[in-house]
Amino acid sequence: MPTTSVQLYSLRDAVAADLDAAVARVREIGYEQVEPYAFVERVADFERALAATGLAAPSGHAAVIDVAEPDAVFEAAARLGIGIVIDPFVPTERWQTADDAKKLADRVNELTVRAAGHGLRFGYHNHQWEFTNKVDGRPVFEIFAEHLAPEAVLEVDTFWATVGGADAPAVLKTLGDRVVAIHVKDGEVSGDIATVLPSSESALDVPPALKAAYDNQVPAGQGDVDVPAILAAAPQAIRVVEFDSYAGDVFEGIASSLAWLQENDK
Template identity: 35%
Template sequence: MISERKGTLSVQLYTFRDAYAADPDGTLERLAGLGFRYVEPFAVGSAGQPGIEHLKRAQALKRSLDAAGLKSPSAHIGAPIGEHAEAVLDALETLGIHRGVISWPGEVPGFERDVMSTLPGTQRFAEALNTAAANMARRGLQLGFHNHWWEWATLEHGGSAYATLLELLDPAVFMELDVYWAQTAGQDPQRLLTTLGQRAQLLHLKDGPAVPDQPQVQLGQGRVDNLAAIRAAPWIDWHILEMDSTDGDVFAEVAASAGTLIREGVSAW
């Protein structure tokens, strides 16, 4: 049954990383002009930045968001563990972000992309995420994990890395399901969302050939049925648009995708 409940639109700022690097304030103002009220920043408290920079960058971003009239319910973050844990948490609180998402293993100190290619690596990674989640919980914040396509590698015990990670993680760690990358991995996004249930709290939506490292397109012009995925998970409040790359104008492509979701009655500003 299709729910009449609508998700709220947001957009991952990584989509506009080139424009944002050149003109952060202008980029945010342009997104607000398209109709967005919410954005999902990236690299907040990133493991690749000096700890002393976390709060300074968060304060600057907060000023820019406020000036554009935008808010950030979620962000891609560096894991709050180790010597810079408190600085990362301070940055999140400064921005008013309650849900921090690990976008790939490199945002967890000591880990790289291929960590989930083995069972021991997946176990160590889950332990680190659980530590980060506990640190966030002390401040009333939630930790999530965002997938790409490589997490469905088959491990030594015969299960997928993604399923194994889910079993090992504290149930409080939620999933930001990237519908596009899940299908690229050979998964059925609708079935996966049914399996995840309430564990899935955010959706990343994009379209294209469902092939790694290929340009993406506006929703409805590729191989991924994002509408079916949305309708399979009516409990999810946030519909977050993203494009890793495109041959078109990225602002126009994202605006068209937002318009599609609004016209279909599944999302709202």
């Protein structure tokens, strides 16, 4: 089975209440890898929890593109054994034109070089608007990817790419080995989740309609996303289970996704 991880943002309420207990439960469920988020602010806490459970963190999410001191992020990542740092959010307002795409790619390329100085790789994680927003009929994400340096990497959120109207397996095949990780999530891909956007300040700040739509996400293999085709299109990528939200017990949700992957992702 390929490397399987879980984005700890899925468990953000439990992490906020007791990070150590939340991470320990992830290990009990059977995960061997996790993807921390906002780890710079809690690097000592994550370090302690990972050491106690033996969990590895091959990748992690942190805001880097817009921060004044990116080296502080990379230093924290190296401390936690994170080898791939992913910036998870640049709002739709900055994905409108070909020039926007080039500016963002140039910044990612610059940060890729800085990350390499710490022995790390750096890249970006999409939402839906990078595919919904078009330039001359092309998703702006395609233009962004064309301007990336060979060393820059991508984590493709396959759910959000699908929501944005992309053929996610085709996107993964086109990008090839540049895709080092994929977010594996499933659910409904139409309605409010396709049209309502988060705040331009943060992906964590969402209106009620979008929050409600998040609750329709389901474990892998139970929704509208062609997860088997996605997995087949990116055999090299770390599989990172994620829920933006979940109507039931999210620990049961990540357990169900792991069980499905163990059965179907050979």
